[in-house]
Amino acid sequence: MIEKEDAKKVIEVIGNNLIGVSHDSSSFQKLPDSFWGYFARGHDKKGTFGVIVTYSEEGKDVDELMKMYEEWAKQNKPQKEKST
Numbered sequence: 910m911i912e913k914e915d916a917k918k919v920i921e922v923i924g925n926n927l928i929g930v931s932h933d934s935s936s937f938q939k940l941p942d943s944f945w946g947y948f949a950r951g952h953d954k955k956g957t958f959g960v961i962v963t964y965s966e967e968g969k970d971v972d973e974l975m976k977m978y979e980e981w982a983k984q985n986k987p988q989k990e991k992s993t
Contacts, residue, residue: 911956915953915955915956918953919951919958922951922958923949923951923958923960926949926951926960927947927949927962930947943965943966943967944963944964944965944966944967944970945963945964945965946961946962946963946964946974947961947962947963948960948961948962961974961978
């Protein structure tokens, strides 16, 4: 399980990344007006993390993206071995 301090550090990095994106209007050029997304990936000496931020004028777009991710995670997450 991730330690509290590690979780705090991950959220801090994500927040700082998103603040930088929000200050640069070129981050949003060439994106449709009704739907956009931002993906960030980072790591430290202990592990890797990623964040996806998405926005849509149609809530179903966000819901469908979440469902797609959940299905991908179910199919790709390694099964834990049961100890005997």
